[in-house]
Amino acid sequence: MKLSPKVRDRLAPWLLTLLVLVCWEAICQGFSIQPFLMPAPTLIFKVGLELAGPIMEHATHTLMTTLIGFAVAVAVGALLGMLVGSSPIIYKALYPMLVGFNSIPKVAFVPVLVVWFGIGTVPAILTAFLISFFPVVVNVAAGLSTLEPELEDVLRSLGASKLDILIKVGLPRSMPFFFASLKVAITLAFVGSVMSETVASNVGIGYLMMSASSSMNMPLVFAGLFVIGVMGVMMYEVFARLERHITGWANRGQNAAM
Amino acid sequence: MSFVEFEKVSLRYSEGGPMAIEDVSLQIEEGEFISVVGPSGCGKSTLMKLISGLKPPSDGYVYVNGRQVGGPLSIVGMAFQAANLLPWRTTLENVMLPMEIVEPWRSSLRSKRAEYEEMARAQLARVGLAGCEDKFPWELSGGMQQRASICRALIHKPRLLMLDEPFGALDAFTREELWCMLRDLWQQQPFTVILVTHDLREAVFLADTVYVMSKRPGRILVKREIDLPRPRDLEVTYTDAFAAHVHVLREAIGRVREN
Structure with missing residues (x-):
C-alpha cells in the first residue's frame, strides 16, 4: 500500500512515538525492570488514569502559571527587543547585561524569588518569565536591526519618521523572527515553571512529581513528565500554526523568483 | 536657477576621512x-x-527646486538595483507605500483610498504589470519586480x-x-x-x-x-x-x- 506524502508526513511523528513506547515496554518487560526504577509505559498510563483528577488539577495550574509567565515574557521581550533593535547605543549598553543574566541558571535564582515572594505560584510565574524572555528579545532585535539600508533610504527620502519606518517595515519584517522565538520561548517557559514548582511550591505538576518521587512512586513521576511533554508539544503546535498563518510570506518555498 | 544645482559640492563621510566627491558643480533643468x-x-x-x-554636503551647496x-x-522618488519590495505586501500594496508616508496623500488616504488604488493600478498597467496587482513580490520575475519598484518610485508623482x-x-x-x-x-x-x-x-x-x-x-x-x-x-x-x-x-x- 502506497501512502500519499501528505498522509505519510502526518503519520510519521505518531508512528515514531509509538515505536519508542513499544521498545520501552519491551525492554521493561523483557528484563523485568523494577517499576520503582523504570516503570513501563502501560503502568505509567494506568497510574495516570487512576489519578487523572489530581494530575489534571496540577497540570492546569502549571499550564496557567506557564502561560502567565510566557505572556509577560512576550510583552517585555518584544518591548526590549524593539528598544535594542532600533537603537545601536541601547544595543551596546544592554547586551552584555542581558547575556550575563541569561547565563545564570534560573534554578539558582528561585531561592531568591522565594525570599521575596514566598513559596507558591509567584516564583513559578517569574521563573517562567525570566527563562523565556531572552529568545524573544534577541529575535525581535535581530529582525529590526537587519533592515536593508536601501529600503531605509527609500523611506527616509520620502520623509518617513523613525516611527513610520518601524511600523511600516521594521515590525512586519521582524514578525517571522518573533514567531520563531515564541516557539522556543513557550517550551522554555514550561521548563521554568516546572523547575520552580519542583523547588518551591505546593501545587503544580512539578510539586506533584517531587512528592511522588519522595514516596518512590515512579509511575506517577513519569506520568507527570508525560503530561508536561504533551502540554509542551501542544503549545508549540499552537504557535507554529499561528506563525504559518500570520507570516506565511516568509516561507515562500522553492518557487521563489529571487 | 536650474531645477537641481550643485555649487562646488564636496562630501566626506567622516571627519578628516577621504573625500567621497570633490568640487562637483552641475545644473539639471526641469524635465x-x-x-x-x-x-x-x-x-x-x-x-x-x-x-x-x-x-548634507561637507562643503558647497545643493539646491533643488530653488531651495537649499x-x-x-x-x-523625490528613488529606485535601486535591488527592487526592495516588501515581501508581506502584494504588488499593489507595495506601490501604495509612498502614499502612506508622503503628504498630502497621506492625510487623505483614508477617504480616497479607492481613488489612489486606481492610480496605482493604472501606473502598474503602464509598465506592463496589469493583472499582477495581487501577486506577492516573490511571485514576480526580477524584471517585473524592478518594474514594480519603479512604479513605487513614481506613484506620488515626484x-x-x-x-x-x-x-x-x-x-x-x-x-x-x-x-x-x-x-x-x-x-x-x-x-x-x-x-x-x-x-x-x-x-x-x-x-x-x-x-x-x-x-x-x-x-x-x-x-x-x-x-x-x-x-x-x-x-x-x-x-x-x-x-x-x-x-x-x-x-x-x-x-x-x-x-
Whole structure:
C-alpha cells in the first residue's frame, strides 16, 4: 500500500512515538525492570488514569502559571527587543547585561524569588518569565536591526519618521523572527515553571512529581513528565500554526523568483 | 536657477576621512534626463544621497527646486538595483507605500483610498504589470519586480526620479525592455531623471546629458550632450552616431581607470 506524502508526513511523528513506547515496554518487560526504577509505559498510563483528577488539577495550574509567565515574557521581550533593535547605543549598553543574566541558571535564582515572594505560584510565574524572555528579545532585535539600508533610504527620502519606518517595515519584517522565538520561548517557559514548582511550591505538576518521587512512586513521576511533554508539544503546535498563518510570506518555498 | 544645482559640492563621510566627491558643480533643468557614469566607487550614489537630503554636503551647496536641500524631499522618488519590495505586501500594496508616508496623500488616504488604488493600478498597467496587482513580490520575475519598484518610485508623482543602477541585476534583453519602459514613462509624464549606471549604452540611449565621474574622490570630468533625436527607438543603438557617443564616453572612462 502506497501512502500519499501528505498522509505519510502526518503519520510519521505518531508512528515514531509509538515505536519508542513499544521498545520501552519491551525492554521493561523483557528484563523485568523494577517499576520503582523504570516503570513501563502501560503502568505509567494506568497510574495516570487512576489519578487523572489530581494530575489534571496540577497540570492546569502549571499550564496557567506557564502561560502567565510566557505572556509577560512576550510583552517585555518584544518591548526590549524593539528598544535594542532600533537603537545601536541601547544595543551596546544592554547586551552584555542581558547575556550575563541569561547565563545564570534560573534554578539558582528561585531561592531568591522565594525570599521575596514566598513559596507558591509567584516564583513559578517569574521563573517562567525570566527563562523565556531572552529568545524573544534577541529575535525581535535581530529582525529590526537587519533592515536593508536601501529600503531605509527609500523611506527616509520620502520623509518617513523613525516611527513610520518601524511600523511600516521594521515590525512586519521582524514578525517571522518573533514567531520563531515564541516557539522556543513557550517550551522554555514550561521548563521554568516546572523547575520552580519542583523547588518551591505546593501545587503544580512539578510539586506533584517531587512528592511522588519522595514516596518512590515512579509511575506517577513519569506520568507527570508525560503530561508536561504533551502540554509542551501542544503549545508549540499552537504557535507554529499561528506563525504559518500570520507570516506565511516568509516561507515562500522553492518557487521563489529571487 | 536650474531645477537641481550643485555649487562646488564636496562630501566626506567622516571627519578628516577621504573625500567621497570633490568640487562637483552641475545644473539639471526641469524635465531633463541626465545620467551619471563612472568606475565603481566613484561616488555616484553619494550624489543621490546629497540630492535626496539623506546626507548634507561637507562643503558647497545643493539646491533643488530653488531651495537649499536641508532634509528629505517629498518631490523625490528613488529606485535601486535591488527592487526592495516588501515581501508581506502584494504588488499593489507595495506601490501604495509612498502614499502612506508622503503628504498630502497621506492625510487623505483614508477617504480616497479607492481613488489612489486606481492610480496605482493604472501606473502598474503602464509598465506592463496589469493583472499582477495581487501577486506577492516573490511571485514576480526580477524584471517585473524592478518594474514594480519603479512604479513605487513614481506613484506620488515626484518631480525628480533618481535611479541607482536600477537595471544592473537584469539580463540584457530584460534590461532593454525596461529602457523602453522608462523612456515611455518619461515621455508621457514629464519629470526630471537622474540615472546612475555602469552601462554606457544605457546612459546614451536614455539621457539628454551624460556626466562622467572620476575615481574617488569623485569629480565631474566630462559632460556630454546626447543630441540623438527623440523619440529614440532601440534601433538607434545600432547607428554610427550612437556608437560615436558611446566610444567617446568609453575612452573617458578608460582614462579614469588608468590614472
